[in-house]
Amino acid sequence: MTVTIANAGFEQTDDDGVVRGWTTTRPIHTTDEPGAAYSGRRSLLIDRENCDTLLSQDLTIEPGVYDLSLMAWANGPLKDSRFEANGEAVPIASAGAVQIDGEKTWDEIRLEGVRVETDGELDVRIYVEPIASPDFVGYIDDVAIERVGELTGGAAGATGDGSVGTDGAGEAGKPVWRPFVVRGDGPHDERLRIDGLADGRYTLTVMTRNAGGWERCYVYADGTGDAAEVGDAGEAGGAGAACSDDGTGVADVAAAATSRPIRAAVPRNAFREQDRDKWKRVTLRGIVVSGGALTIGVHAQADRVHDDPRGDVRVGSDVPSCEFDDWRLTRDERQDGEPYRLYIGGDITEVPYVVDQGGVFRDEAGNPVDPIAFAGANGWNIVRIRVFNETGKGHDGNGWYIPGGYHEVADGLKLARRAKAAGMAIQWSFHYSDTWTNPGLQMIPHAWARRIEGLTESEAVDELERLVYDYTADTLARLNAQGTTPEFVSLGNETRSGMLLPYGSLEHWDALARFYNAGARAVRELCPDSKIIIHVDDGGNTRRYLEYFGAARDHGVDYDVISSSFYPFWTQKSAHQFARFAVKVTHEFGKPIMIMETGFNWTGDTGSGQPGQLSNNGPYGGPETSSPELQRDFLIDLFNELRGVPDGMAIGDLYWDPVMIHANGDVHWSYRESDDMGGGNVVDNTTLFDFDGRALPAFDAYRYNS
Structure with missing residues (x-):
C-alpha cells in the first residue's frame, strides 16, 4: 500500500516559487530547469542559497511497518543531510553515481522498516546541510512511503510464538518451526x-x-x-x-x-x-x-x-x-512449467586468452584445474559467452583492438562445448561489433560498415537489419549443430544508448527495434526454446528502465528477459536496493530480470599495484575494506535478495570477468593499435580467482546456493 504524501514531487509552489505542502524552517525553492527533475516538471533545489533547512510533514496513517524513499542527485557531497522518520534516519549521500560513459545518475535514498505505532503518527523530515561551495548543485524529488508489513514483535514480522508442527503448513501467517x-x-x-x-x-x-x-x-x-x-x-x-x-x-x-x-x-x-x-x-x-x-x-x-x-x-x-x-x-501460486531456478555463474570468454598468456587456474588448495569444469563442480549452473564479429588489428575501437581469434564465434563454440560438458546452461551474448561495447561505444562491425558505405540512411538500416538476422541465424545454427543450443541469447551488450550507432540510436527507436527484432526472429526460428534478453547497464535506476523498456514495448520489440549490469560501484546501490528496483521493473513489464554483469573488489588494487576499474564497493565500503570474505558475503547477500523478489521474477546473476586474472601482468583488456602496447588489466582485483589463479572464498556463495 502506497501512502499519499503532500507535494511529494515538489511540483506545487506559490507565486514566488516557494515549496508548498511542507513545513520548513526557512523558505525553500524548487527548480524547473531542464534535466533537474527526476519526474514531473520540478524538483527541490539544493545550492548555497537554498540549504540549511528542515522540511517536515506530520502524517496520521494506518499502524504498521513502512519503507520511505526519495530520489537525490548532486555534484558533490551532501555532508550531514539526512532523511528521517519517527526517530530513524539515513544520510542523503549522493554525488550522482557516474556510469562508464561519464553520465551521472540519480540515487534512491531508502529508509526502511519504520514503525508506525497504534497512534498512527509518522513524522517525515528532510534536513539539508549548509552548503559552502558556490559550485554545488543538487536536487531532491519524489518522496514516497509504502506500507510493507504489520506491527509484530520478534524478527521483523516473526510471530515469535515458538510453535512447532505441521497443522496448516503452507498457510499464510502460520509458522512451521520454532525459533x-x-x-x-x-x-x-x-x-x-x-x-x-x-x-x-x-x-x-x-x-x-x-x-x-x-x-x-x-x-x-x-x-x-x-x-x-x-x-x-x-x-x-x-x-x-x-x-x-x-x-x-x-x-x-x-x-x-x-x-x-x-x-x-x-x-x-x-x-x-x-x-x-x-x-x-x-x-x-x-x-x-x-x-x-x-x-x-x-x-x-x-x-x-x-x-x-x-x-x-x-x-x-x-x-x-x-x-x-x-x-x-x-x-507457489504458479504450478505450471518448470520449477524456479536461480541461474548463477559467470563470463568465461577470457579463459582461452588468459591460458595462452600463461595464466594457471587453481583450486583453493593450489592444485591446477580447468576453470570451467571447476566452476561447474562448485556451484555454477550457467556461463556467459560473449562474441564479437571479427577481432584483430585493424578492427579497433577508439584505437584499441582485441587479438585476432579471441572472442569470435569459433572461439565461443569451443567454450560452449566445454560448458555443456560441465553441466551448465549457456547465456550467449551477441555484441554486434568487433570490439567492446557499452553505452559509450557501440561500433558497427568493420565488415558491415563496408557493406553500407555509400547507402542512404534508409538503405543502410535495411542492410543492417538483414546482416543482424543472417549473422545471428548462422551462429545459432552452428551452436545447434554441435549440441550446445543456448538457454539464453542476448541481443547486444549494455545497449542503453542503442546499438549499431548511429543508425540504432535512441533517436532512431524505429531502426533500433528493427535490429532487435531481426535478431529475435533468428532466435525464434533457430532456437525456439531459448529466452531472448535485452541488456542495459545501470541496474537499479528505475526511471531509466521504465523509459527504455517502455519505449521497447511501444515499438513492439520481441524479447523475454530484462537484463542489467549491477555493480555496487557504478550504481552506488546495495543488493537490497537492486531487488527493490527489480520488483518495480518486473511488475511493470511482466518480464523476469537477470543480472548480466556483477563485479566486486576482493582487494583494493590490481596485481600491478594500481587502482582498478572499480574504485570502491559502493554501500559495502571503500577500497580499504575490500577482502575476499567481503566479496563472498556480497554475493551471498545478492543471491538471497534475488530469490526474494516476488513470484520468482529475478532469475539469475552472471559475474563479470571472473577469470581475467593477473597472470604475471601478461593479460590485457586490449592492445593499442599504433604500437601493440597492452592496455593493462583493470579487473584482476574483482575476479573469482586471486592474482596467482587460486580460487577465492567467493565460490562458497555458489556452492551453498545450489
Missing part, C-alpha cells in the same frame, strides 16, 4: 520433517540474524522428505553434492530441482554497524514436494581458527551465532 540459534562451537545440523503436504511447489522463508564468521551457514529443503546427511558440496550424499553418479562432476540439471535438497546461504544481516540488530529474510524458492513430505533444515560450520590448537573450537565472544525465526512455508 532457534546455532553457534559456531562445532558443526550443526538442525532439521524438521513436515508431513501431510500436497505435492507441488513451495517457497520457504525464514527471518535470520547472522553477524558473520561462518565457513558455511545455509538453509536447505528436501522435497522427498528424507534428507541425507548434510555436508560440503561434492560429498556423496550431501545436501549439495555437486557430482553425478558417473563421477564426471556434472550434476544432472533436470534432476537438480527434484532429486536432491536445495540450499540458500544465509547472508550477513549487517554490512554497516547500525544494521547489526536488523533481521534479514532468507528465501528458498523452487522447492518441489513429491510424496507429501518435506524436510527443512539448517547446516552451519564456523570459520576455522587456524592458530587454535583445538582446531574449530571457539570460545566467548569469538563464537559466531545465527538466529532463525518465523519459518514460513507457502505454496
